[in-house]
Amino acid sequence: MHAKIKLPATASLLALLSAASLPLSAKTTPTPPKDEIPADEKIVDLEVFEVKGFRSSLSSAAEIKQSSATIVDSIVATDIDKLPDINASYALSRVPGVQLAHTFSGLGGNGAVTIRGLNQITNTLDGRQVITPGGIANGTAGVGVGQRTFDYSQIPSALIAGIDVYKTAAANQIDGGLGGLVDVRMRKPSDFAEGYGGGITAGTSYSALRDKNEQNYNVFFNASKKTEGFGKIGLLVALSDITTPWREDAISIGNPVASSTATTGVPTALISSGYNVNSSYGEFKTEGFNAVLEWQPNQSWQFYVGYNPNKWRNIQDTVQFVTALSAANVVPGSGTMFGGSSTAVRSATFANVTGTAYGFTRDLENKLEMFNAGGRYKAGDLTVKFDANHYTSSNRFYNNLVFASVNIPSLTYDLAGDIPSVRIAGVDLQDPTGYRLNQVNYRLFPSNTEGKAARIDAEYNIQKGFLSKVAAGIRYSATTSDNYPTGLFLGSYSFSPSNNLLSQYPGQWGPSPIKDFYTGYSEPQIPLYLTGSTAVMRDANAFYKTYGATNTPDTSATVNRLSLFDIEETTTAFYVMPQFAGLIGGYRIDGNIGLRAVETKEDTNGFQGANSASAVPLNLQTSYWNYLPSFNGRIHFTEQLSLRTAVSKTITRPNFGSLSPSLTLNANPVNPALNSGSQGNPDLKPIRGTNFDLSLEYYFNKSDLVYLAGFRKEVKGFISSFSEQRTYEGVTYVISTSKNLNPATIQGFEAGFQKFFTFLPKPFDGFGLQSNFTYVDSSTPTTVTGAGTVDTPLTNLSRQSYNIVGMYEKGPFSARVAYNYRSDFVTGFAYFVNTGLLRQTMLGYGDLDASLNYDITKNIQIAIQAVNLTNKLRYQVYGSKQVPSNIYLDGRQLMASVTLRF
Template sequence: MSGHGKVRLAAGWTALAWTLWARAQEVTPTVVVEGPRASLQAAQQVRREQLAIVDAVAADAIQALPDFSVTDALQRVTGVQVARDRGEGGAVAIRGLTQMSTTFNGREVFTAGSGRNLDFADVPAEMVAGIDVYKSGMAEQIEGGLGGAIDLRGRRPFDFAGRRLAGTARLVRDELAGHSQPQWSLLASERWRGAGAAEFGALLNLVHQRRAWREDQSSFGAPLPRTDLLAGRQVAAASSHTESSSAGRRERDAAAVTLQWRPAAGAEVYAEGRYERFRTRQDTYQIVLANGAGVLPGSVTLFPGTSDVSRVTWLRAPVSIFSFARDTVDRNRALALGGGWKLGALRLKADLSHSDSHNALYFAGPILAGQLDAVGVDLSGPQPVVTAAGEDLRDPSRLRLARVSYAARPYDGKLDALRLDAGYRMTGWLDELSVGVRAAARAAGNAPGLVTADAPVPGEPSLLAMPALAAAYPYPAFMPDGGRGLDHYLAGSLDLARDVAALRRQLGVTAPLPAAGPLGMWRIRERTTAAYLQARFHADPAALEGNAGLRAVRTREAVQGMQSLPSSGALAPIALTHAYLDYLPSLNLRLQLADAWYLRGAASKSLTRPNFDQLSPSLTLLSNSITPSANSGSAGNPALQPIRANNLDLALERYFGQSGAATLTLFHKRVTGFITNLSQAETHDGAVYQVSRPYNSNPALVRGAELGYQQTYDFLPGWLSGLGLQANYTLVDSATPNALLGADIPLPNLSRHSVNLVGIYQRAGWSGRVAYNWRSRFLSNVNNYVGLGVLPVYSEGYGWLDASVACKLSPGLTVALEGGNLLRTIRRANFGAETRPQSWWSNDRQLSVTLRYQFD
């Protein structure tokens, strides 16, 4: 397009945008809305009414797209980025920081592990009434959110005017896996009215999900300098190539029971119980090709203008074939009892809760070894092409049973908490004064510890000698969306992979499964006591509202583990305690500039405590009797301080119509105490060791801007009046020191740019959404590679497209067609340059038919 054409196009879009904006300012009559418009209105109301800076997602918006878990819904919130895990949303970050506070109905919740947060993938999307993402802090909120806080709002019976029966039935087909699986949910709620103002309500929410999945990954080892591939020239060639096909089933089961009782006006008592189980069953076939002993003459070519190998044919290449089961399970339970009382201007609240969580990993399977006469690797295209000569890997006589692998790792945790809050409404400029206390006792551990029990197979027999352990690669093709891989080979059978004792017996491994080493186990008990004071105020002439508060929290940690004593070869228990006190002030201001125009400002201090494995006191010492200066060791650090941040936010907001909003938010975070491993000299058992421990060291600067817009175009004529749009853009600039580079780098796994576009339609019983999520490339890690120095690993930017279309068959019955990952996105990573690829990932496209029902 010419420069004049671009100018005319920009002018046209500007004129259209101005017309839509002007029409949106016209007064429209109040109507009852539902579906997509109701979800936009609910999200707008949350942000507008809160004094803190908050973004929200309502249940209608979550259910309007094929979101399996809460993570899938979070990916479309301004300032939130998610990783991908087997085709679904994975780890969550707010403005680039994964350290956040996670709550359910305001109560702290978690998934057992080395970290502290809830894995949002544990919670099915149908279990929540909404999600609130707090970007600025308040004194009344539970501490722990360095980047922010995410509160999941569960349903309660008093949310409905009376009886409610609703649910879904869905059949999901995953194209790459080639299987269809059922999912369903049920919500049943009832209210009973007693004498006077007395009311009682009960709610039951059940969800069951099953989804087949498959993910293919093609990976290359770090590049190595070679002088034997091209005469007189040093080139860089990948050190290895790995192809993995993983498939299986994901299951989510969840249940929630809530009881509410209002014995009289102004009084309420509630009891809540929740249960979630999230299980991933995975079968993986993986082939690892090491570089061969030689290369085919004339087969080596380079990427133009580089020293990076683009094509090569290796001769006599060693091969390892891994077949393994890798299963994980999370189980979370929570109970809560509480109530609230309003006595005139006085408001009282109490909440007592218990939660516990278990997380486990199981990994086992046989390992084969062999050799390929020749293997060709071509990286010149958009995806790798890997070929092998002959039938080498389909001949069982050329493969031997080398090893059997096994690993198991448990985590457990529990939390008991009591919270008391009081508020008193005032007159004059001070609207309300609130105070509260919270006491919590949390425990975490990994007993009986990580067990790793890889064992050699006696004699490494040929696979031909044990034909029952032979299994062909089970899929029609590897990476079917492009490229080519090795998809015609024999692997080890997984029939006994989930019975490792029987597998070891069949392979002739007589050594019993070992117990975990005590040096790898830890147990931590943490007690926190917090108190806050918060005032809400206003100034009428300036149309100013706000709250200011201070939260004081004392943390005491008691950690237990084991330490080695090299002088005697014995182990001894070690137990340490550590305590610290933090003061966390916060200020939130909202100034009404004009009708529906708001300016917000927020300032706060926040913290996140170290991960549990970083606090472990367990100490491993390795002495060197020949060279004492080479004595080494490793341990956690119970003296770690929290990571702390000073936060500033400034937001400009414009609200129009029933659901329209345009927002601009600027943020600035200065973080201190990021944790990194350092090696320092320590004296133990009368000798000096270089011990590697985590320390608070690195600061970070995180700043950026968020743009948000949403509107329904009811004023347009005819069928166009059903259109609507949600759009947001986030810019995050971050910097933290890196010791390897001696310079600042961005925070890992943080994209500088991210965009969400959601097209909406609702009219005459039809509704639909098309959601596109895109994030720019991001730094994964930085490592030092032999011969090449320090190289970054980047994941390239990618987009993700989901969509749905629904038809209302009757007032209470809707049928929908839904699709996830419609573009079959290929994700890529490289060692700092496209000519040095690191990984490709291919995931399923998911298609589903959903029936939704609701009766009052």
């Protein structure tokens, strides 16, 4: 369609708010009647152009950015089921200043989202805070419980209207986001014109590495109507069921250890402590439903109710072969150095190596169910909004496995080349007589969250003088987090010499199903090995009985009370936020200044003791206030050029799991030196930040802009993990816990540009470009066992990241090519006695994606999407490629769909 939009030059933030909550609406805000426009707000005529597809999406995002009182970047879906990327996580990675860690072939999972270097962010769904309590922690599956993060993969992208990333704070934002706030907006009936409409999208997803495809569909219906006596009523119902196959191959190299005999004349040569290969494969299953009913009986009142149940599952099988290498079994003088000043051994031969073959199931499941209701009352200059919601969110991580060992007389690895290579001799890894079964394991990591919240927000338009509006509100929330019913449950059954032969369990062991490991690469790897069948593993009791276990999870499981925790957190927040607009020195300025005061009460329950039998209940209660001032100001040099400035204080409360007083002990039956445990710290304090932001923005027209932003965050109380040895009942464990550290500084800048080249001759006037660049520098004290406290960059933070998106849109055809790159980033630290402090680093990598859309008619559209076109490897190293840690191959993903509308 063609449109000439008229907007107030200082369109208020509230004019763009949805009726439900704080975040901005995806649709274009209608121009208010002239008698409702404050006298100090002028009408700006924006350029006339065709609004559709990518351009419509970018125009809406630019409008949100320009009209907001805070610094915000947005992604807006081009249509009801057309988020620009395959999922919300991929879409978020396009936002300047946002970085995500790859998880599960880069397609799903809560991959450590950061905004300008900080992963302590507030996550909301239609303005309502929501939490995924467990699952992925910093890119590692199954280790996180009691988290405050949100897994964006569990919301089907087809149901999303847009995503807003707020980088500066305002008093009316929900507190708790040290780095910012991310809001996922769902569709509402009022997003559409009066009448009815609907459609269905059917498609398929294909994994090239897996060589498998799955079918998908999305269905939606919306209707709205004005009646004579009942007012206006609207209904939207949307359903999505998406299954995506995936596979990831990985080569893992053990941490380096010193060897004085590997290479003659190099007493400090570093050899690898293992050479491991594994393939993981499975399906992501995302099921979502969104229902919203809106009713406007008259001009003064509006009401709504909504229901959002969503479920995300990753059904994963893993086959793995692990070798244990050491200085003791290296063949003296067999090592070859890389040369130069490097002390790393490029290749070496080892004798009498123990190899271990595994079969795993590693299933993750997120469930979210949210109910909400609220409305709006407007009388003259007063607007009051009210909203209440209740949600339950759970995560389950199931990890079942069996493993068997085999002796390898000779193993030689070579770390040169694109990927390392390995050769073995003296054993046939497909001969079952060489293996001996070790153990069957069953593991369950449960985590649950329940949240209730209610808020009232009021705004009064003063319309006279410099003070234009006053906003105030109150919000109450109660959130519980626990790991019931079992806590971290680890069950095991060890084989005795009388029942550890593979031949005693026919049909349960066979050749690995992965026959093309690292397809496309010719370097030799571990030859085809035997692995345990995963077919029976998802029924834990049947799995145990298959291997003749005398105990099963149902019959022998006793809940370790030391691992349990139950925390209830209530917050009561009040805010007041005057807004101003006027002229100073001939320049128009606007903004807000506010104060948010929030009281937090923690009721922490757990157990303490030397063992589960002697565990005694423990209850701790704390209460504290935080006062969070904020200022957001903007000066308009012209109607197109403006400068923003923002100063604020923000907090993030510790993860619930980190606050737990409970103690978890994990004994290792094979190697007691690897006994481990974890315990929270109820004395942890919130992390506090002081934030400074500047942003210079120039808008060519409604969709085209260029901007440069700088930021600095001074953070106190970062929470750092550390480990220490403790002895319980005569057994020593390495216990992981945490404490607050001071201080940390994060600073950097962002630059962005987007434009459609309408000045070019036809047909080239359909081209457009979107690009952005982010630089972030950080320093924080980190506690590492054995190394003490050292200053390091924040983990999972790249110094540089950028996006380049090329677009073409003309008539019924549109195409998009997007490249996302992030530079090296630290993933963790470890201290080893003979090598000192080692920094694990993921080397920089980029992803190239593309999509094509064609409108056969106005009611029929076909779409093709491709992910990871370059099929690049991802390298994780101990400092350099000469000392590798992990190399990942994810493979390409292809999607195709047909959409029918009515």
